[in-house]
Amino acid sequence: xxxxxxxxEAKRIINSHFPFFILLFLPAxxxxxxYSVAYSMNPLHETDMNHAFNQIIQGTARFGSNEMLNLxxxxxxxxxxxxxxxxxxxxxxxxxxxxxxxxxxxxxxxxTILNHGQYFMGxxxxxxxxxxxxxxxxxxxxxxxxxxGFAYSQALNIYRDSVDAGKxxxxxxxxxxxxxxxxxxxxxxxxxxxxxxxxxxxNSFTYGILLxxxxxYFQLSFANFYVKVAQLSxxx
Numbered sequence: 273x274x275x276x277x278x279x280x281e282a283k284r285i286i287n288s289h290f291p292f293f294i295l296l297f298l299p300a301x302x303x304x305x306x307y308s309v310a311y312s313m314n315p316l317h318e319t320d321m322n323h324a325f326n327q328i329i330q331g332t333a334r335f336g337s338n339e340m341l342n343l344x345x346x347x348x349x350x351x352x353x354x355x356x357x358x359x360x361x362x363x364x365x366x367x368x369x370x371x372x373x374x375x376x377x378x379x380x381x382x383x384t385i386l387n388h389g390q391y392f393m394g395x396x397x398x399x400x401x402x403x404x405x406x407x408x409x410x411x412x413x414x415x416x417x418x419x420x421g422f423a424y425s426q427a428l429n430i431y432r433d434s435v436d437a438g439k440x441x442x443x444x445x446x447x448x449x450x451x452x453x454x455x456x457x458x459x460x461x462x463x464x465x466x467x468x469x470x471x472x473x474x475n476s477f478t479y480g481i482l483l484x485x486x487x488x489y490f491q492l493s494f495a496n497f498y499v500k501v502a503q504l505s506x507x508x
Contacts, residue, residue, distance in 0.1 A: 360385030
């Protein structure tokens, strides 16, 4: 698979409809940047982290009683909300690659995941299942866990396609199909992932402003990846 071609096509689409993508991804970016700013204004000391860790180990952890625990709770909540929004935005990007949607109503489309009950539940359940399965593999060895993470990466997209086709599949079935679909493509996925590291390092020097272009670029590139891999899987 031509990784460079996938990314070039994503760039072409973004550059042709940049205002649309800014508005589409703006809610998720605002959440991410807002949390980063709040965290930077309230740094925690190592003693706070040690105290919170000891509370967790001893089973005495209570949110509200320790600033670090509060931060972890807020961070987890924000990560879930941001992840859900980005999942819906990925669906929009997939539809764009497939020419199934127009470049309109970007703000409404930002909340795609929240506007469809099956999408929302699928994202929650598949997210939980893939996290648990990946962690279980990681207990054995780190590398197998990472590989399984790549193998399960397309499960939600597969589930969403089944819902749109009127033939919804189970959450575990979606994970199984993702694992099968990613056979022979995990290295491509991994290298594509690595290719964005430089961009995210550069973003850190722009105080997050680059995310307005980088987040759509990343999502659209991997949406393109999914569409192409799904086509190859159907052709087998």
